[in-house]
Amino acid sequence: MTLKVFVLTRNSTLAVEELKPLLPASINLSHGEKVPDDGDFEILIHGTPSRMEIEVSPNLRSVIAPFAGAPKETIELLRDYPHISLHSVHFNVAATAELAIGLMIGIAKLIVPLDRELRSNDWRSRYGKTSVIILDGRRVTVLGYGRIGKRIGDACRALGMKVTGIRRHVAGDVEVDGDNDTPVYPPSAIAELLPCSDVLIVALPLTAETEGILGKNELELLPADAILVNVGRGPIIDEEALFEMLKSKRILGAGIDVWYQYPQTTEERTTMSPSRFPFHTLDNVVMSPHRGGFLSAAEGNRIQELASLLTAAAEGKTTPGAVDKELGY
Numbered sequence: 001m002t003l004k005v006f007v008l009t010r011n012s013t014l015a016v017e018e019l020k021p022l023l024p025a026s027i028n029l030s031h032g033e034k035v036p037d038d039g040d041f042e043i044l045i046h047g048t049p050s051r052m053e054i055e056v057s058p059n060l061r062s063v064i065a066p067f068a069g070a071p072k073e074t075i076e077l078l079r080d081y082p083h084i085s086l087h088s089v090h091f092n093v094a095a096t097a098e099l100a101i102g103l104m105i106g107i108a109k110l111i112v113p114l115d116r117e118l119r120s121n122d123w124r125s126r127y128g129k130t131s132v133i134i135l136d137g138r139r140v141t142v143l144g145y146g147r148i149g150k151r152i153g154d155a156c157r158a159l160g161m162k163v164t165g166i167r168r169h170v171a172g173d174v175e176v177d178g179d180n181d182t183p184v185y186p187p188s189a190i191a192e193l194l195p196c197s198d199v200l201i202v203a204l205p206l207t208a209e210t211e212g213i214l215g216k217n218e219l220e221l222l223p224a225d226a227i228l229v230n231v232g233r234g235p236i237i238d239e240e241a242l243f244e245m246l247k248s249k250r251i252l253g254a255g256i257d258v259w260y261q262y263p264q265t266t267e268e269r270t271t272m273s274p275s276r277f278p279f280h281t282l283d284n285v286v287m288s289p290h291r292g293g294f295l296s297a298a299e300g301n302r303i304q305e306l307a308s309l310l311t312a313a314a315e316g317k318t319t320p321g322a323v324d325k326e327l328g329y
Contacts, residue, residue: 003314004059006039007031007066008046014066015303022307026314043313045306048074060084062319066306068092069205070323079325087309087321090147091302096292097151100201100231103255104140106286107227108133113283131252133225136160141197143214144204144232145177145184152201153182164193168209187213194221199229206233207328216241220250228254231292234275235260243277246284253284257292 003026007016010033020029030041035049039057046053047065054060054077065074065088078086106112110132114125140156142149145165153163157180165177165184174185185193190213194200200222204210215238222228228251230237239260245251259274279285305321313319323329 002026002028003043003310004028004041005030005043005045005310006035006041006057008035008044008049008053009033012047012066013299014045014306015299018303019307022303024311024314027310043310047071049077051077051080054078054081054084062087062313064089064306064309064321065323066302068096069329072206072328075323075325075328085319086323086325087319088323089302089305089309089321091305092292093147093151094301096148096203096231097155099257099288099292100148100152100203100229100255101155103229103231103257103286103288104199104201104227105135107229107253107255107284108135112286131225133227133252135199138162138198139164139196140199140201141166141193143190143200143202145182146203148231149201149203150177150179150182152203154180156199161199164197166190166193190214190218191221194218195223197222197226199227202228202230202232202236204232204236205329206235209327211235212238214238214241216244219245222251224251226251229256230254231257234258239275239277243275243279243282246279246282249284253286255286255288257288258290262290 005027007014009016009031016031023029035053035056037056040059041057042059043062043064044060045064045066047067048071049063062085063078068088068090070086070088075086078084110130117125137160139162141164142153143166145167149165153165156163163182165182166187167184168187170184170186174183177184213236219241246254261272261274263269263272279287309320
């Protein structure tokens with residue numbers, strides 16, 4: 001039986017020609033910059049479909065957002081279509097985890113400010129006291145212990161760090177990750193875990209439950225020399241509270257890849273501030289322009305993951321990457 005798949009290529013970087021050779025002959029893959037008015041496909045690969053594009057094919061059974069996580073508007077739209085499943089492609093696990101580790105090390109070792117000093121021929125930091133810390137033996141809490149979070153935890157263990165995970169689905173008060181003996185707690189344990197977290201790495205998706213989960217009260221529970229890294233989504237952490245914590249040097253520093261304001265036009269890509277607050281004026285912040293999952297080097301992984309997802313669908317197996325439309329991830 002043939003599985004018909006349509007890929008919308010408008011505003012997409014997806015390499016369709018690289019995808020086709022990886023698919024079984026039972027998949028009929030077509031593509032274009034516009035969903036055909038007489039669409040006859042069962043799977044639509046499109047991150048932000050309109051209601052019209054959803055309804056154009058009466059046989060549509062699945063929508064695949066070809067990136068990590070589905071947009072909020074897509075999730076909300078597809079709630080009106082309970083018979084249509086939604087999937088995303090988790091191709092950025094390694095890339096995002098690596099960036100999280102890089103941001104953590106950047107803050108711990110003062111890489112950015114020391115680089116700036118030496119570019120000015122200033123060697124004084126080598127001979128004076130600095131707030132550089134040793135990560136070996138420190139406790140890192142990974143908020144969002146899913147595929148990316150586990151990968152982050154593995155890297156931190158390799159650095160000699162002690163890892164604790166937090167995720168939504170935990171059996172009881174705590175469970176142990178059998179792969180590496182990591183204790184994993186539910187979100188209700190956040191207030192208990194933050195005071196003993198030398199490093200807090202946020203790798204959560206943005207949902208109604210996670211938005212603002214780290215506010216002023218939670219941030220103030222962190223130790224004075226704590227490092228905060230966010231590779232999840234900006235609004236998970238209260239914007240003003242985070243800025244004030246860093247401005248007052250209440251914690252050692254933060255590495256931030258995800259923000260609160262994004263360019264909406266091509267022109268704004270050279271003028272848009274990532275926040276209402278001037279994070280760029282702080283010397284204890286490493287700023288990254290949301291690049292954890294948007295690396296061209298990871299494109300091959302995206303194609304491979306998408307091919308695996310489509311192959312499973314064609315073979316009648318459980319299709320990976322399912323998004324719970326009620327939970328939002």
